[in-house]
Amino acid sequence: MQGTENYRIAQPREGSQLIAFPSLTDAHFNHSVVEIIDYVPTGETLGLVLNRTTPLTLDKAIDGIKPGLKIPVFAGGPVGADRLIFMHTLGDAFNNATAIAPGLFVGGDLDDVVNYINAGYPIEGSIRFFVGYSGWSPGQLKSEIHTDSWIVAQPLSNSEILTLTDDNMWHTAVKRLGEEFREWQRMPMHPIFN
DSSP: OOOHHHHBOSSOOTTOEEEEOTTOOOTTTTTOEEEEEEEOTTSOEEEEESSOEEEEEHHHHSSOOOTTOOOEEEEOOSEEEEEEEEEESOGGGSTTOEEEETTEEEOOOHHHHHHHHHTTOOOTTTEEEEEEEEEEOTTHHHHHHHTTSEEEEOOOOHHHHTTOOHHHHHHHHHHHTOGGGGGGGGSOSSGGGO
């Protein structure tokens, strides 16, 4: 297991992850892992909450998906809840995809994605869909990091990013932080169960 000195990083950057402190009880971010998809040190930051499942499936979110394909859609954050974003490891398979980390991309041509899905190519571990995103105004994320809302960390593996869900992802990310954060593992997502 990597220790804290290898996993934590000083400043956020595109492709890094934010791990929520257990004390962050906001419903959108409690026990969340957020992938930074756009970062400008003096500007705005955009991210996707990776581990919030929803009851929504892709066939209900967009047209053209073959009937019967119940592909989950995750809640990427509280901003732009009418916006569909996808993260994937498929690179050039989709025109206009943007690399955010080695082997990890966001976006691309939606028609390419629909064709990929309808052709029966693998979804699990290759692509994940989100409604909404998370956003921070200039200086806001830095302030939240300094007031112990977030730890900035190296990302989980691309496979973990695209397969782990819910509290399991948060606990996996926290475990990688090392012994110093062992107590976090005992903190439930909902303090009422404490």
